[in-house]
Amino acid sequence: MTGYFLQAFIYLLAAVVAVPVAKRFGLGSVLGYLIAGLIIGPVLGLVGEETNAIQHFAEFGVVMMLFLVGMELEPKALWHMKLRLLGLGGLQLLLTSAVITGIAMIAGLSWQVALTIGLIFALSSTAIVLQTFQEKGLQQTEGAKGAFSILLFQDIAVIPMLALIPLLALPELASAINETAGQNAGHGDSLVEGLPGWLYGLVIIASIVFVTVGGHYLSRPLFRFVASSGLREIFTATALMLVIGIAALMGLVGLSPALGAFLAGVVLANSEFRHELKANIEPFKGLLLGLFFITVGAGIHFATLFENWVLIISITLGVMVLKALVLFVIALLFDLKGSNRWLLTLSLAQAGEFGFVLISFAAQNNVLATDLIALLQLVVALSMFLTPGLFILFERVIMPRYMHGSGSRQHDTIDDKGSVIIAGIGRFGQIVNRLLVANDFKTVILDIRSEQVDLMRQIGTQAYFGDASKPGMLDTAGIKQASLMVIAIDDRETAVEMVKYVKLAHPELKLLVRAFDRGHSYRLRQAGADYLISETYHSALEMGAQALRSMGVHPFQAERQKHAYRDIEAQQSDVLYEAWKDDASGVRFDNNYRELFMELQQLIDDALKSDLHDNHSKRRGWTPPPKGYAEEQLKNQKD
Amino acid sequence: MSTEASSPSRHILLLFAHPSQARSEVNSVLFNAAKKHTAVTAVDLYAEYPDFNISIEREQQRLLEHDVIIFQFPMYWYSTPALLKEWQDLVLEYGFAYGKGGDALKGKQFLCAVSAGGREEAYQTDGFNHFTLRQLLQPLEQMASITQLTFLAPFALFGSRTAKEEHRITLHSAVWTKLLDSLAQDTLDITKARQLENLTRYFDEQDLHK
Structure with missing residues (x-):
């Protein structure tokens, strides 16, 4: 038990120290977690073998992230941005993965491996980029909107990718691994093993329908029931239960848990419980993703990096230049101008966290060999490390050039x-x-x-x-x-x-x-x-004025009295507030305050009465000149 | 007050604007007299719209239903009280009162019933106020012109601050009722009523001739 606590403490400590520091230096939290992992893993050697086991657990953070991504996507909003999504996102993914796959094949890799690498590098880092946009206040620029469409498309595309990768499995790798892991595979937490093909298909369709329809119709009464209990932790438990349950169901029928969670998220995007669900899942997602990044950092093979540093650095730079080129072309095609073109180009040039997910998923499915995995992880991590540098380049060098010119940034923010x-x-x-x-x-x-x-x-x-x-x-x-x-x-x-x-x-x-x-x-x-x-203040005043009118006071006079009341109340409220603040330390409404309050009442009474009983009162408004004024005028005229 | 047995042929809309009626000595008397007149729809604008939120729809409907429009108000800084100006700004819309298709008021008669604090001698080109009352009402005269209303001379009481002490109100009110009668029965000599400086004279003269 103590051992677990110690380990958990090391992970948490690393995160608590590294993440705020990384954020302070403008690197973002994802890099913070990676650095934390680097420090407790390869650098200090505090954690070791168990990181792999933890990583599988932490991958559940990705499932939660997709649930949340799904929840961001109201079907209607999704439809609204279909052109951008398919155009920008589809082109980026297609072009980038095609170019990288081609290069990898030229380098002598099999097409399956090359395609997997192409897909891994085509993805960018949603976590880093969106967070940086927000931190730098760029969200409303055209460039950032384009980047968001691409990221969203990528996030969705991950799901078919997860389905595709097992099909790319290399038979020679698979057999090698199956020999060592053969005994684990048999314990059967899959319901669909041994089912005939048509039944398997039916089960899959049934479970997807169950998630969609159930998410829509069953979740509401459930949440309502739980919410009416007023117990917050039970709502949190329900939210977790929902996501974990879907993940389990998908696992049972041999589908990707991420896909199921995403679907459930989309279904719940319109729900009145959306924000509460998000608020409940978000911390778990954040911690688990953080844990995931730490394990990635801890799992980086320094030995590999030192052995092949020339190769790794040149691949990283090559990938980034390639991605940037593709993005630049797309920005040209979609007519993004000035600084926005550069923002799109530079912001998405890195590989992303889903790259890690794909890498480990591909590893589990025997698509990538161990040495290649280490290399790819290093490239993805390195490109993410370099991203803040690209943003700094954009801010310091590119933005100033366009700032005085078109003034397009001001224009962009109008609709916000x-x-x-x-x-x-x-x-x-x-x-x-x-x-x-x-x-x-x-x-x-x-x-x-x-x-x-x-x-x-x-x-x-x-x-x-x-x-x-x-x-x-x-x-x-x-x-x-x-x-x-x-x-x-x-x-x-x-x-x-x-x-x-x-x-x-x-x-x-x-x-x-x-x-x-x-x-x-x-x-x-x-x-x-x-x-x-x-x-009740304003409604009471209205009622008071109506009472005056009902008693035969002229409506305009009643209106004036109401205004007078309001004015005096407003003038005196500061005084009363100060008195209350003095007294607040002791008895709340003590004598001084009470006196002032009585004074206020008296002031209001005096002001309202004076207007009724005295034709020439202190109250101002439409006061005619005194009776003798006309004669005075004539006298002046004659003089 | 109407002594005529025959039902009046024309309808009079009296728009009364007085923000301080508790102090009123002249206008409230005239307004109360008008309220009793069968041909008159008497509207206390400050009572109906104490928050200045004038219903354009209702006011235009009223205009359509009447043949004579009277603004009754005490002069404030040589002009109408604020609410009556607001009424003009809101109700006399393009397409209704003027401009293309805007002839809803065409041929109706219009006059101002005014009280002024200063003496009549002060309202002279060489007097304290440098302009006659009719000159000062020229914005309203032009308003009538562009809205195709027939502008009659103002029905004015001068030196209103001391009218009560000088026992002038009863006579003024009697003349006022006579004016409302003749407007309702359409017996007014319009050419003359347009030319006068002050409509109160119209009846002084007639009475002398009788």
Whole structure:
């Protein structure tokens, strides 16, 4: 037991130290994990043989990643970008893998191996590139949008690739391995072994249908049931159960778990539980992928690198130049101009994390020989190490050239209005939402009451089940891209905590918060809320004005009185807030505050009364000149 | 107040704009008198639109249903109160009141019933205010012209701040009712009513002739 703890501690420590440092130097988290693996593996020798076993476990991170990728792909959105996806992504994958396969065959490899290598190198690093775009604020440029289409296509293409690779297995490798691993193969965790072909096909189709239809119809009642229990950890357990269950099912029928998870993700992309699911799966995915990268780093053969460093470095540079060339041609074809052409070219020139997955998958399926595996892993890793350098090249050398010219960057960002996150879609949040949506602002609605989310969905409002007080939840709701957040939840304490957290983590985000009463509004204000409204204040004022009208006060006079009330309240609220802050350490509403509050009431009373009883009052507005003024005028005229 | 037994042939729309009616000494009297007149639809604009959110649809419908339009208001800085200006800006749309197809108001009569704080002597080219009241109302006269309304002279009370103390309001109100009667029965001499400086004179003269 202690041994496991020790090992886990070493892995975690390496990640905890290396990843933040790598990020600080602008290298991104993927490189951080790789470096961490390098240090605890080949460099310090702290971990060794067990990395292979851990890697198989960590590959489950890839399954989760595909589940999440699937969830990003609403069928509708997918259809919308079909041209870019197929055009940019298809061309890139086709051209790059064809060129690399050709070169590998010229170098004397068999076509199966060459094709596998071509596919491995055709992929780029979604993790590094998307993260870098986000960190550097490039997401909305045309270049980055093109790159995203390509990455997405690649991520989807991985699934057929995973299906294709076993077909490329080399018989001589397979037989060699089967001899050593023969006893393991027989323990049979596959249901379909020994089934006739047609039945096997039927089972596969049935299980895919089960995942799609079940994901659509069964998952909702299940999630609703679990959500209504209000136990957060059970929701997390359900989310994990779902992904693991699908992976297991796919494994049982001999299909790729990644494919099943991806399908389930797409099916759930429209679900109201999407954001909550994402928030729950995301940390597991992140940790497992991190673990995966660490094992890759730990598994790198330094010996191979030192022996063949000339070869490895030249292959790496060759692959990157080739990929960049293909991308440049595609950028030309798709009429990307100026800095965007270069962004697309440089950002995707590396090989990616799915390359590692394919390599290890190909190794398991006896497609690649051991020495080739080590070499390929080094090339993929090295190209990823070099990627931050390419981004720096883009930022320092290429961007400045185009900045003054076309000004295309400003143009690109116009369509990005930023979205609004609305926490709580009760009677209050609904009105706020409707106003925003009617004015074409994108809103992301979160609520922890699944019945309420249901109700909203029935009337055509896109709401999501989710706990907006969870930082992870806010991240998946896109708080980084949001420019505004409206908090209209019923739980007062949670609202205050939320304001504190959001202001700390995203100080630039504007926060509009509904307060329950005066005390609550002070606490929210202290926590840093930008705009506050007490939930009953304005409706009470309206009702008061109506009461005046009903009692025969002229409507315009009632309107004025309402404004007067509001003005004085606003003027005095600062004073009261300061007094409350002084007292807040001790008794909340102590004597000083109480006195000030009474004073406020008196001020309001005085102001409203003066207008009614005195024709020449302190209250201003449409005051005629005094009675003798006309005569004064005439006198002046005569003088 | 109407003494005529016959039902009036024409409908009068009275648009009253007064933001401070609690202080009103002249206009509220006229408005209350008009409210009792069978031919008059009396609209208190500040009561109907205290938040300035004027319903264009409703206001245009009202215009269509009446033959005579009267703006009643106290002069504020030589012009209408803000809400009445807002009413013009919103209701008199292109295609409705003017421009292509905009002849909804064609041939209707239009006049202003105004109270002014200054004495009539102050409203002279050589007086304290440098312009006559009619000159100051020229933007409205031109509004009437472009919307094909027949602009009549303003029905004005000067020195309104002391009218109550000088017991001038009862007479003014009586003349006002007479004006509404003749507008409803279409007995007004339009040529003359267009030329006068102040419509109150119209009846002073007639009364003298009787």
